[in-house]
Amino acid sequence: MSTLKVQFGQQLKQLRKRHGITQEGLAGLTGLTTESISNIERGIFGPKFDTLEKLADVLEVPVKQLFDFSQPNSKVSR
Amino acid sequence: MSTLKVQFGQQLKQLRKRHGITQEGLAGLTGLTTESISNIERGIFGPKFDTLEKLADVLEVPVKQLFDFSQPNSKVSR
DNA sequence: ATTGGTAATGAAGTATGGCTTCGAATTTCC
DNA sequence: GGAAATTCGAAGCCATACTTCATTACCAAT
Numbered sequence: 001m002s003t004l005k006v007q008f009g010q011q012l013k014q015l016r017k018r019h020g021i022t023q024e025g026l027a028g029l030t031g032l033t034t035e036s037i038s039n040i041e042r043g044i045f046g047p048k049f050d051t052l053e054k055l056a057d058v059l060e061v062p063v064k065q066l067f068d069f070s071q072p073n074s075k076v077s078r
Numbered sequence: 079m080s081t082l083k084v085q086f087g088q089q090l091k092q093l094r095k096r097h098g099i100t101q102e103g104l105a106g107l108t109g110l111t112t113e114s115i116s117n118i119e120r121g122i123f124g125p126k127f128d129t130l131e132k133l134a135d136v137l138e139v140p141v142k143q144l145f146d147f148s149q150p151n152s153k154v155s156r
Numbered sequence: 157a158t159t160g161g162t163a164a165t166g167a168a169g170t171a172t173g174g175c176t177t178c179g180a181a182t183t184t185c186c
Numbered sequence: 187g188g189a190a191a192t193t194c195g196a197a198g199c200c201a202t203a204c205t206t207c208a209t210t211a212c213c214a215a216t
Contacts, residue, residue, distance in 0.1 A: 004131045004141060022162065036204055038164060045203055048173075049124030053082045063082060064145035101192065114175055116192060123174055126202080 006043030007069045013041045015059050015066070030054040084121030085147045091119045093137050093144070108132040 016026050016037075023037045030037075031054065040047050047055065056063040094104050094115075101115045108115075110129065118125050125133065134141040 005127050008127070024162075033205065034163080035165085035206085039204085042164080046127030046130075048126070048203060049083050049086070051203080052124075062145075064142045064147075067140075067142035067145055069142075100190090102190095111176065112192075113177085113194090116194085117175085120193080126174060129174085 005046045008046060008066060009041040009043040011066055011069055012055065015061060016041075019059050026055075026058060029058045083124045086124060086144060087119040087121040089144055089147055090133065093139060094119075097137050104133075104136060107136045 016023070021029075023034045023041070026032075027034045027037050030051065032051065039045055040051075052063055052066070056066055059066075094101070099107075101112045101119070104110075105112045105115050108129065109132065117123055118129075130141055130144070134144055137144075
């Protein structure tokens with residue numbers, strides 16, 4: 001029920017789309033499965049630190065940006 | 079040997095001290111043990127999302143600040 | 157209507173690692 | 187020196203991150 005997981009997932013989804021990549025693509029580049037990416041984006045579970053690093057690395061953003069929920073972003077939504 | 083765990087740990091330690099609280103105090107407030115806090119601060123393991131939330135909550139900082147390693151002597155909050 | 161590409165979802169299983177307890181050693185600081 | 191704070195090890199528990207497989211749904215285009 002952690003709202004952090006949900007928020008994180010939404011942010012991840014945004015950053016992934018902004019990066020112009022699909023769940024499958026992100027899965028391939030991080031060594032995860034598409035189901036895992038989907039589960040993370042929907043807040044089903046929160047990734048462990050190793051995965052956190054991979055995600056930030058692939059998306060080319062600092063890890064902290066994955067936790068920056070400050071703004072409802074103007075772009076890319078929908 | 080994830081550098082993220084280590085950096086996170088150092089940041090946590092800084093924020094904890096800045097908050098004027100001991101490992102035991104933080105342990106009590108988060109429902110963890112002092113050993114766990116110690117292990118996290120030394121980068122032995124990275125906390126799960128639930129713990130992440132508790133830590134940020136107790137330290138009264140947004141989660142993203144726990145991942146903000148930009149400045150050694152920062153005055154980020156204020 | 158059907159194809160093709162993407163994502164959601166469920167069920168069931170594995171195993172990693174987050175966390176604990178206990179005990180002792182070490183560092184820090186007054 | 188001595189107490190408090192932190193480190194370290196080892197062993198074990200168990201929650202959960204992640205997997206595989208299989209299905210379903212959505213959404214554009216054609």
